[in-house]
Amino acid sequence: MNTKTNHSLTRRAYKTTNSFMRGLRHLSRRKSGNVPKPGNGMKVAMIHNERRIATGAHHINQIMAAALKERGATVRNFYPRWQLADVPIHMRGLANILFFHSLLEHKDDILRYHIIQGTTYTPLPFLSFKTPLVSHFGSTTIGFLKNTPKTSILLPDEIAIWRELRNLNIISGLEPETFQPLRDIADMEKLVATRVTRCIATSEYVREELIGMGVLPERIKVVYNAIENYWFERKESPVASDPHIVFLGRLGGDVFTLKLKGLDRLIGLYRSFPDISKTTICMTTNKKLKEWLRVAFPTHHIHVNIRKDLIPDVLSRRYGSILFISSRYEGFSLSLVEGMSQGLVPISYAVGVAPEIIKNGENGFLVFSNKEAQEKVEELVSNPEKRLAMAGAARKTAGQFRSGTIADNLLELYREIKAEHSQNRIQG
Numbered sequence: 001m002n003t004k005t006n007h008s009l010t011r012r013a014y015k016t017t018n019s020f021m022r023g024l025r026h027l028s029r030r031k032s033g034n035v036p037k038p039g040n041g042m043k044v045a046m047i048h049n050e051r052r053i054a055t056g057a058h059h060i061n062q063i064m065a066a067a068l069k070e071r072g073a074t075v076r077n078f079y080p081r082w083q084l085a086d087v088p089i090h091m092r093g094l095a096n097i098l099f100f101h102s103l104l105e106h107k108d109d110i111l112r113y114h115i116i117q118g119t120t121y122t123p124l125p126f127l128s129f130k131t132p133l134v135s136h137f138g139s140t141t142i143g144f145l146k147n148t149p150k151t152s153i154l155l156p157d158e159i160a161i162w163r164e165l166r167n168l169n170i171i172s173g174l175e176p177e178t179f180q181p182l183r184d185i186a187d188m189e190k191l192v193a194t195r196v197t198r199c200i201a202t203s204e205y206v207r208e209e210l211i212g213m214g215v216l217p218e219r220i221k222v223v224y225n226a227i228e229n230y231w232f233e234r235k236e237s238p239v240a241s242d243p244h245i246v247f248l249g250r251l252g253g254d255v256f257t258l259k260l261k262g263l264d265r266l267i268g269l270y271r272s273f274p275d276i277s278k279t280t281i282c283m284t285t286n287k288k289l290k291e292w293l294r295v296a297f298p299t300h301h302i303h304v305n306i307r308k309d310l311i312p313d314v315l316s317r318r319y320g321s322i323l324f325i326s327s328r329y330e331g332f333s334l335s336l337v338e339g340m341s342q343g344l345v346p347i348s349y350a351v352g353v354a355p356e357i358i359k360n361g362e363n364g365f366l367v368f369s370n371k372e373a374q375e376k377v378e379e380l381v382s383n384p385e386k387r388l389a390m391a392g393a394a395r396k397t398a399g400q401f402r403s404g405t406i407a408d409n410l411l412e413l414y415r416e417i418k419a420e421h422s423q424n425r426i427q428g
Helices: 003-032 056-070 089-110 141-147 156-167 180-193 204-213 255-260 263-272 287-295 308-318 334-341 370-382 384-401 403-427
Strands: 043-047 074-078 115-119 133-137 198-201 220-222 245-250 278-283 300-304 322-325 345-349 365-367
Touching: 043 056, 043 089, 056 074, 056 403, 074 089, 089 180, 115 403, 133 180, 133 204, 133 403, 141 180, 141 204, 141 255, 156 255, 156 263, 180 204, 198 204, 198 403, 204 220, 245 263, 245 308, 245 334, 255 263, 263 370, 278 308, 287 300, 308 334, 322 334, 322 370, 334 345, 334 384, 345 370, 345 384, 365 370, 370 384
Parallel strands: 043 074, 043 115, 115 133, 133 198, 198 220, 245 278, 245 322, 278 300, 322 345, 345 365
Antiparallel strands: none
16 A cells, blocks of 8 residues: 555544544533533624613613523623713713713724624714624614603693692603703614614514614514513412502603603502502602602502512512503513513503503503503402403513523524625625
């Protein structure tokens, strides 16, 4: 046998042995559960605000990052640091936009990632670079502006409530000082949405808003938000109690946010049922509002600014109660899904994801006026069997909003973008 043939046989033997060993290692990984995770190799830079404020965006950013890491992706959060101080109120929108421009100090690190993802307008500083950008729209500022009316066009009983709050000095006036900061941010969101690689919409409603901004439908992916896993950890059978009317969510502190969240609707519904117990779990920075809420209604249990992971313990004693979603606008409504996960029956205005998941009379009710909300409360209170059946259905519906689902949907989107980006580089 000549040397050339001998070398050929040696190479074939080496390849066969190497292939056999790779198969053994793969089989060993499968048996031990050490299989490659779906996100292995994916590197995502997330742009966030570092301030620990209890907003939906803050919680969702945390959930997305943690869930992606569990799937094997490499995720790093980048936070802007330099913000203008003492900015006049009419320039605060521009100040927020410039705040995220300070992320350019991390440009070299951020551009090493496969995907850069931010919230609405925050990817703005990286529009000039070639790295794919994803903008996550949990809501839109134009949605806030369109759906928060002037006090003068509200119903008479709603106007009376706002005047009462003003007279009690809980709010300084009936209208915001200026809408200019929100208009500036809305303009910037539109610019970014139409230029990033993909937009994520957290509901079909937000998807339609983005299309209205000029974003091509094929560049929008609907990815529902998720709630933390601890909302699903309670294993024991729920125990129903006398029904409460429950409010869960952020109220804010200024007149614009309070109006957006429907504080007047909430007060009106509470006052319509003086003999039914109420539970309010809210976040607010308005100290006068907080103190007034504590004494404003009979049989009222209130929890203000409590740690979020403690809320399921409070709501677990309210299984079969009625959750009222009073908002005039939501992009998604985490409070809706969180409450449903604990067996609360939602009565919700048609905001955010509510029309997509609530089936009237099965797992909740959609309403279009406080009069209609009052009728649904009366129906549920007078029919315990139906209310408890709907509580079980609501709890089941919430199960589709686990963090693993959002991670899988995001990874599917990222892989699509990465493949498209690689193809464009080859063609370019």
